[in-house]
Amino acid sequence: MTVNSSQLTVENLLTVDCQLLTGVAESRWLRTEADMTSLQGKVAFVTGGSRGIGLAIARALVAEGVQVTVTGKDEARLSAARPRIESAGPALVETLRADVRSYAEVERAIGATAARFGGLDFIINNAGVGIFADVADMTPAQWSEVIDTNLTGVFHVCHAAIPHLRKRGGGFIINISSLAGKHAFTSAAAYCASKSGLNAFSEALMQEVRYDNIRVSYVMPGSVATGFSGGDESKGADWKISSEDVAGVVLSLLRHNPRSLPSRVELRPSKPRK
Numbered sequence: 001m002t003v004n005s006s007q008l009t010v011e012n013l014l015t016v017d018c019q020l021l022t023g024v025a026e027s028r029w030l031r032t033e034a035d036m037t038s039l040q041g042k043v044a045f046v047t048g049g050s051r052g053i054g055l056a057i058a059r060a061l062v063a064e065g066v067q068v069t070v071t072g073k074d075e076a077r078l079s080a081a082r083p084r085i086e087s088a089g090p091a092l093v094e095t096l097r098a099d100v101r102s103y104a105e106v107e108r109a110i111g112a113t114a115a116r117f118g119g120l121d122f123i124i125n126n127a128g129v130g131i132f133a134d135v136a137d138m139t140p141a142q143w144s145e146v147i148d149t150n151l152t153g154v155f156h157v158c159h160a161a162i163p164h165l166r167k168r169g170g171g172f173i174i175n176i177s178s179l180a181g182k183h184a185f186t187s188a189a190a191y192c193a194s195k196s197g198l199n200a201f202s203e204a205l206m207q208e209v210r211y212d213n214i215r216v217s218y219v220m221p222g223s224v225a226t227g228f229s230g231g232d233e234s235k236g237a238d239w240k241i242s243s244e245d246v247a248g249v250v251l252s253l254l255r256h257n258p259r260s261l262p263s264r265v266e267l268r269p270s271k272p273r274k
């Protein structure tokens with residue numbers, strides 16, 4: 001409402017006053033709600049947290065006081081990542097070798113996390129691989145590696161984790177997908193199919209578990225400056241999304257008022273290379 005000086009009657013002033021007060025009350029209420037969604041003391045399980053986006057997510061969570069288990073395939077990379085995650089904040093950190101393609105390894109890691117930290121609240125399905133080749137040139141083993149990691153791996157983690165989240169009275173599952181799940185491109189059939197499948201999986205799961213107070217969202221980043229698929233993480237770092245940007249989206253989803261759910265987030269570089 002805009003009021004010019006000729007309209008400054010007592011009635012108008014009262015209306016303006018009331019609107020201002022309502023605005024103040026609303027913003028106070030919003031702040032209180034935001035404070036209520038403090039993440040301190042929660043427990044998170046982050047797959048593929050030894051480098052790239054998963055490492056940034058783990059660090060961001062620990063900085064918020066969330067106790068975190070990160071998984072990966074490579075023991076040496078996990079050991080190198082551990083002090084980098086621990087230095088981000090005061091919360092406890094666990095690193096566990098678990099290949100998401102193996103249900104037995106995933107189940108063991110989820111169980112160990114719940115036992116160590118007393119439960120489980122957040123699942124971040126981030127582990128992923130990219131093998132890029134035309135269908136005619138891609139081997140069946142390469143196809144399986146992509147689908148088994150990016151899609152079946154997420155099923156493994158969710159299947160093992162949901163009973164723990166239910167026991168806790170709720171939780172949040174965030175799946176790191178990709179814009180490639182929406183925009184298919186050549187030499188990427190397996191990767192695009194895995195992420196497109198992950199999007200559909202996430203939406204079905206979201207509807208299955210929402211009345212258990214378990215929220216499910218998926219994030220679809222464009223190009224992120226990491227060493228993904230053997231790339232050089234410094235290349236394009238000036239225009240690509242940073243891992244920390246993706247971690248910021250994950251944190252804001254976790255903090256989002258549970259009354260509503262941003263179930264799908266598309267995240268792209270603001271100024272992609274022309």
Ligand SMILES: NC(=O)c1ccc[n+]([C@@H]2O[C@H](COP(=O)([O-])OP(=O)(O)OC[C@H]3O[C@@H](n4cnc5c(N)ncnc54)[C@H](OP(=O)(O)O)[C@@H]3O)[C@@H](O)[C@H]2O)c1
Nearest residue numbers: 048050052053072073074099100127128178223224226228
């Ligand atoms: N970078 C991008 O441009 C981009 C864009 C959109 C979406 N994404 C998605 O974001 C996620 C993370 O990508 P990133 O760029 O951070 O990749 P990254 O730097 O290559 O890191 C991948 C992480 O996943 C782990 N991992 C791979 N296979 C695994 C398995 N079978 N079991 C357990 N852990 C496994 C790796 O651990 P090891 O080293 O031990 O294998 C590593 O910690 C992926 O899902 C990717 O598809 C990336």
